[in-house]
Amino acid sequence: MIALTDVTKTYPGGVTALDAVSLEIERGELVGITGPSGSGKSTMLHVLGTLDRPSAGRVRIEDYDIGALSDAKLSALRARRIGFVFQQFHLAAGTSAVDNVADGLLYTGLRPAERRQRAENVLRRVGLGTRLAHRPHELSGGEKQRVAIARAVAGDPPLLLADEPTGALDSASGTEVLELLLELHAGGTTVVIITHERELAAMLPRQVRMRDGRVTD
Numbered sequence: 001m002i003a004l005t006d007v008t009k010t011y012p013g014g015v016t017a018l019d020a021v022s023l024e025i026e027r028g029e030l031v032g033i034t035g036p037s038g039s040g041k042s043t044m045l046h047v048l049g050t051l052d053r054p055s056a057g058r059v060r061i062e063d064y065d066i067g068a069l070s071d072a073k074l075s076a077l078r079a080r081r082i083g084f085v086f087q088q089f090h091l092a093a094g095t096s097a098v099d100n101v102a103d104g105l106l107y108t109g110l111r112p113a114e115r116r117q118r119a120e121n122v123l124r125r126v127g128l129g130t131r132l133a134h135r136p137h138e139l140s141g142g143e144k145q146r147v148a149i150a151r152a153v154a155g156d157p158p159l160l161l162a163d164e165p166t167g168a169l170d171s172a173s174g175t176e177v178l179e180l181l182l183e184l185h186a187g188g189t190t191v192v193i194i195t196h197e198r199e200l201a202a203m204l205p206r207q208v209r210m211r212d213g214r215v216t217d
């Protein structure tokens with residue numbers, strides 16, 4: 001699913017956030033990327049998600065060589081093949097749960113009624129069938145994150161990348177969100193979770209540890 005070969009990312013100013021990292025993630029894996037603050041986890045997620053291009057090295061996602069794709073092709077690949085979940089949810093304020101999810105399907109070319117139907121179905125699947133019309137400020141943190149996950153997976157992407165998905169949640173809501181991610185993995189989605197929470201990482205079948213921009217095991 002993912003192959004990084006000698007990937008280096010240097011930011012302007014000279015920080016080497018990724019230092020010749022090589023990593024393979026198989027289709028259907030559930031992987032945690034852990035490491036201390038500043039070790040390069042978010043940079044890794046940006047590179048894995050094609051949100052950022054490396055300074056050197058090769059990134060392959062599915063069978064695509066990312067370096068060979070134009071920005072427009074990369075955006076299309078990202079929209080269709082990769083779902084993102086962030087610590088701070090990133091939902092549109094003042095917009096209902098169902099519209100937040102349906103708007104994530106704009107790229108599909110489905111008609112508005114079909115997008116809405118699909119959004120409702122996914123929200124039911126994540127246990128929010130009774131919260132369809134709620135706007136973000138009317139939802140709990142855990143519910144907001146479940147809406148964000150519903151939006152990320154509504155288009156059925158084979159790859160889901162989550163950056164500290166439980167970081168802003170209390171432990172009960174965090175557990176619910178983790179269980180949802182485990183369910184998606186069980187359904188066949190490749191899931192990569194960035195976390196500095198050791199307890200969460202310990203529950204994942206594979207952990208990739210980072211330190212100073214390198215993978216340590």
Ligand SMILES: Nc1ncnc2c1ncn2[C@@H]1O[C@H](COP(=O)(O)OP(=O)(O)OP(=O)(O)O)[C@@H](O)[C@H]1O
Binds near residue numbers: 042043
């Ligand atoms: N846009 C940027 N410009 C310059 N330096 C950056 C930029 N983004 C990150 N860095 C630097 O790159 C290094 C890795 O940052 P990154 O955010 O990937 O770490 P992280 O492991 O996700 O940290 P945290 O757990 O604190 O979020 C840090 O030293 C950081 O200061």
